[in-house]
Amino acid sequence: MYTIGQVSEMFGLPISTLRYYDKEGLFPGMERQSGIRKFSDRELEALRIIECLKLSGLEIKDIKQFMAWCVEGASTYPDRKALFETRKKIVEAEMIALQKTLDMLKFKCWYYETAIRDGNEDRLNAMLPDKLPPDIQKLYDNAHASEKRK
């Protein structure tokens, strides 16, 4: 059993955030001792899941729904599974988008490195859009690939 201050330390989260999460219903059935919150292992595990779900882009109200399902019992297994399946698809799509973004960033790093060496962008402009060095061309093409023809 931990106090809110201890949990704040453990997770590196402000106390105000933990209270906000509680107010939003993210710790259903958390114990209290004369008004003071008692975080048990169940709440710590909940917090770990909250951090993951937040990273995956879930909103607070959806996390609250998930926590409510957990309390409700075995009848909500399919709902919980569906939630994770949906998230998985979204995160997979996000990874692909992020890889594209990363290729754009790598290209831009090379671009400005070259511009700095040349002192201008003339040579670069002459290479664009399809006479770049092969490895750079790959980055450029991936970064500029349209989603339409997936």
Place this chain on the structure above:
Amino acid sequence: MYTIGQVSEMFGLPISTLRYYDKEGLFPGMERQSGIRKFSDRELEALRIIECLKLSGLEIKDIKQFMAWCVEGASTYPDRKALFETRKKIVEAEMIALQKTLDMLKFKCWYYETAIRDGNEDRLNAMLPDKLPPDIQKLYDNAHASEKRK
């Protein structure tokens, strides 16, 4: 040269958003004909870059700074390069975090699939935290890996 309505169509962005971007200084030096915005190829390219930079997590004010650097000329190449280098590092870190999140999601999908088959979580609880099937164990371990011991 395009009107704001045409650009809105082309990029699938609301007109209000384009006007907002303009107000925030994301199209420095955009032409006007008797008050009406004229989007040239330069603004379209800017918009493409804006979309990428937004995806990479950059804020509007930083994008504005970048656009200002572009207008300023060759003396700002190092600033622009530094911006992209920083972004690159951040996105790379994000990819790793997202992979961890994805492993957690995959684990949870398996978890609830199993719970549905069993009708309860008893067998699952008995397997946790280190007697899971090997491939699942890998997901679980990666998802629960602490950042502290990187």
Place this chain on the structure above:
DNA sequence: GTAACACCTAAACCTAACTTTATGTCAAGG
């Protein structure tokens, strides 16, 4: 016995990135 702490609540405040609203200009069509 009082000061320092750690906890509590309700409610106001904050920020980013838009969106909506209210009001107005201007050109073309019936």
Place this chain on the structure above:
DNA sequence: CCTTGACATAAAGTTAGGTTTAGGTGTTAC
């Protein structure tokens, strides 16, 4: 001529996810 539609502005409103503030309680340290 007058309505429709696309453009314009300034300013207010919205939403999520917190954070801050103001005021109060309860326990331990000196």
